[in-house]
Amino acid sequence: MARKLAVALSPDQLQSMLRTMHMIRQFDLRALDLYREGAMRGSTHPYIGMEAVAVGACAALRPADRITSTHRGHGHCLAKGGDPRLMMAELLGKATGYCKGKGGSMHIADVEAGILGANGIVGGGIGLATGAALAAQLAGRDDVTLCFFGDGALNQGILHESANLAAIWKLPVVYICENNQYAMSARADKFTSVPDPEVRAKAYGFPGVSCDGMDVMAVYRTVADAVARARAGEGPSLVVCVTYRYFGHHVGDPLNYRDKAEVDAWKTKDPIDRFQADRLAAAVTQEIDAAVAFAKASPEPEVEALMEDVYA
Amino acid sequence: MSRPVIETTPAPAATRVLTYAEALNEALREEMRRDPRVFVMGEDVAVWGGGGVFGVTRGLVEEFGPQRVRDTPISEEAIAALAVGAAVAGARPVAEFMYADFMGLAMEPIVNQAAKIRYMFGGKASVPVVFRAQEGAGRGNAAQHSQSLEAWFCHIPGLKVAVPSTPADAKGLLVSAIRDENPVVFLEHKILYNTKGPVPAGDVAIPMGVADCKRAGRDATFVGVHTMVHKALAAAEILAAEGIDLEVIDPRTLVPFDLDTIVASVRKTGRLVVGHEAYERCGIGAEIIAQVITAAFDALDAPPVRVCGENVPIPYNARLEAAALPQVEDIVAAVHQVVA
Ligand SMILES: Cc1ncc(C[n+]2csc(CCOP(=O)(O)OP(=O)(O)O)c2C)c(N)n1
Ligand SMILES: [Mg+2]
Numbered sequence: 323m324a325r326k327l328a329v330a331l332s333p334d335q336l337q338s339m340l341r342t343m344h345m346i347r348q349f350d351l352r353a354l355d356l357y358r359e360g361a362m363r364g365s366t367h368p369y370i371g372m373e374a375v376a377v378g379a380c381a382a383l384r385p386a387d388r389i390t391s392t393h394r395g396h397g398h399c400l401a402k403g404g405d406p407r408l409m410m411a412e413l414l415g416k417a418t419g420y421c422k423g424k425g426g427s428m429h430i431a432d433v434e435a436g437i438l439g440a441n442g443i444v445g446g447g448i449g450l451a452t453g454a455a456l457a458a459q460l461a462g463r464d465d466v467t468l469c470f471f472g473d474g475a476l477n478q479g480i481l482h483e484s485a486n487l488a489a490i491w492k493l494p495v496v497y498i499c500e501n502n503q504y505a506m507s508a509r510a511d512k513f514t515s516v517p518d519p520e521v522r523a524k525a526y527g528f529p530g531v532s533c534d535g536m537d538v539m540a541v542y543r544t545v546a547d548a549v550a551r552a553r554a555g556e557g558p559s560l561v562v563c564v565t566y567r568y569f570g571h572h573v574g575d576p577l578n579y580r581d582k583a584e585v586d587a588w589k590t591k592d593p594i595d596r597f598q599a600d601r602l603a604a605a606v607t608q609e610i611d612a613a614v615a616f617a618k619a620s621p622e623p624e625v626e627a628l629m630e631d632v633y634a
Numbered sequence: 635m636s637r638p639v640i641e642t643t644p645a646p647a648a649t650r651v652l653t654y655a656e657a658l659n660e661a662l663r664e665e666m667r668r669d670p671r672v673f674v675m676g677e678d679v680a681v682w683g684g685g686g687v688f689g690v691t692r693g694l695v696e697e698f699g700p701q702r703v704r705d706t707p708i709s710e711e712a713i714a715a716l717a718v719g720a721a722v723a724g725a726r727p728v729a730e731f732m733y734a735d736f737m738g739l740a741m742e743p744i745v746n747q748a749a750k751i752r753y754m755f756g757g758k759a760s761v762p763v764v765f766r767a768q769e770g771a772g773r774g775n776a777a778q779h780s781q782s783l784e785a786w787f788c789h790i791p792g793l794k795v796a797v798p799s800t801p802a803d804a805k806g807l808l809v810s811a812i813r814d815e816n817p818v819v820f821l822e823h824k825i826l827y828n829t830k831g832p833v834p835a836g837d838v839a840i841p842m843g844v845a846d847c848k849r850a851g852r853d854a855t856f857v858g859v860h861t862m863v864h865k866a867l868a869a870a871e872i873l874a875a876e877g878i879d880l881e882v883i884d885p886r887t888l889v890p891f892d893l894d895t896i897v898a899s900v901r902k903t904g905r906l907v908v909g910h911e912a913y914e915r916c917g918i919g920a921e922i923i924a925q926v927i928t929a930a931f932d933a934l935d936a937p938p939v940r941v942c943g944e945n946v947p948i949p950y951n952a953r954l955e956a957a958a959l960p961q962v963e964d965i966v967a968a969v970h971q972v973v974a
């Protein structure tokens with residue numbers, strides 16, 4: 323059934339997803355340059371390596387749906403339809419930016435577009451997303467809220483309180499944990515009580531699943547299921563996307579808590595390369611399928627042709 | 635921002651120049667050596683860069699091990715609450731919050747538990763815990779990473795509040811905070827971490843509740859904390875060129891508060907300006923002025939003036955952020971106003 327949903331994406335949608343993944347990567351590479359050259363203040367948290375999560379998840383949404391984001395929020399914003407010009411202007415603190423220069427990277431928001439803000443507080447979006455889901459329920463609308471947060475936020479009390487409320491009130495919210503293995507220097511496998519955080523959903527009585535967060539279609543399929551459930555009034559879900567951040571937490575990260583071999587190993591699973599390779603393979607498969615169909619449907623030669631073509 | 639070296643008292647023999655962060659590190663290290671009950675916990679205090687996002691806990695895990703220097707998950711309420719529980723049960727925790735803004739998540743254990751346990755239990759328990767955090771603006775960290783929140787804690791009976799402005803004060807006050815039998819909210823300032831100053835070696839506790847005169851003057855008294863002490867000293871130079879002699883007093887702790895030193899200064903100058911980066915409304919400046927007026931109304935020759943942060947969330951843009959914060963020129967203008 324999940325497969326069917328994924329196949330329902332049109333070639334245009336798939337192309338636009340690939341484009342958004344490229345957009346996120348280039349946006350954040352440029353943000354890093356701007357930060358290093360002193361054009362940005364505060365800090366910037368690159369989403370590079372995690373593009374499949376935001377793009378796959380937001381592909382399951384309608385325009386009226388909402389998201390809450392995190393300190394590492396550029397990817398979520400672009401995937402939900404944020405305008406890169408207004409985002410970039412915000413990073414540079416300009417009057418034309420999303421927040422008129424008052425918010426900066428960590429507070430970009432576009433409430434009209436359903437982007438209820440990046441957040442400087444780890445876990446800060448969790449209760450807000452749950453509240454947005456409550457508002458949709460109260461208004462009798464079938465809008466869904468996606469709540470992005472990191473593995474680090476798994477251990478904030480607000481997640482427990484919100485998950486329980488969402489469960490008892492059957493709120494249309496999907497909790498999306500981006501498990502990129504670290505919260506600053508804190509390894510997810512050492513600072514979280516279980517290696518597979520999706521099992522925590524069981525304690526609240528709603529579904530918890532994990533998926534390959536380096537595979538945009540896997541994210542899409544998994545989140546689309548959870549969104550369909552929320553839209554149908556069946557309540558919340560937890561989706562853990564297993565992924566990785568290629569760069570330091572922010573510029574200036576000493577990066578003394580992980581080694582290069584680990585980073586290189588994750589880079590071999592690059593979500594953009596993978597999606598491109600998968601799309602190319604799919605296109606080729608389609609051509610081969612067509613070739614097979616053509617071959618199968620084609621007539622056998624007539625016996626009369628037996629002696630033809632021996633000499634010119 | 636400038637990195638002033640402040641010499642308050644003549645440097646004794648065994649004095650080195652340290653940064654504010656190094657001075658805090660030395661206080662933690664020496665107290666952990668002295669008292670095995672002292673331990674440190676917080677986010678990224680052990681592994682990240684060898685100890686702490688600002689280097690305050692650097693090298694401590696190497697010397698004292700991961701039992702006494704504990705990296706925690708991102709769980710501010712639990713960090714604070716566990717520290718309170720541990721303190722009541724005989725440990726001496728130093729709990730770190732990466733940014734004072736995140737103490738919003740930890741207010742329950744700090745305000746309802748730590749501050750009140752001794753009193754509620756009829757004096758039969760003590761809560762020797764230190765809640766460390768850094769506050770303040772100036773780096774473009776925007777509204778959720780730049781606030782100065784000392785007034786929140788000053789409002790709560792049962793808490794002590796320290797706000798050092800120099801490396802020497804940072805070390806001496808942290809030593810006292812750790813030795814104190816009461817909960818101490820110890821607020822550092824992010825802009826000050828790399829500032830340098832002389833710090834006496836060895837056991838140099840600075841008692842809580844003793845203000846320090848950072849510059850003697852005859853014409854007006856400035857009372858302020860953190861960066862405002864440094865800005866007031868810069869303002870004093872400008873004013874000196876005009877023949878106005880500004881006295882700069884740093885209370886160093888807000889609870890307990892050394893009213894006597896400040897009243898004595900106001901009795902000398904007859905004029906008072908108070909300053910803090912924190913929002914003006916209901917800030918500690920209002921409390922300081924109220925206390926001085928009550929104690930020494932007769933000594934004042936002009937209404938006291940506040941030089942504080944605007945009543946606005948701290949903006950990201952550099953120009954807006956500077957406009958939201960009290961600057962040297964604002965202090966100069968305020969002094970002109972009170973001496974006029
Ligand atoms: C309440 C709170 N505590 C601590 C921080 C400091 N901080 C910012 S990001 C971060 C790590 C977050 O890790 P995670 O949730 O896994 O997200 P990631 O950075 O990996 O995307 C920390 C500790 C914060 N911003 N808010
Ligand atoms: Mg993480």
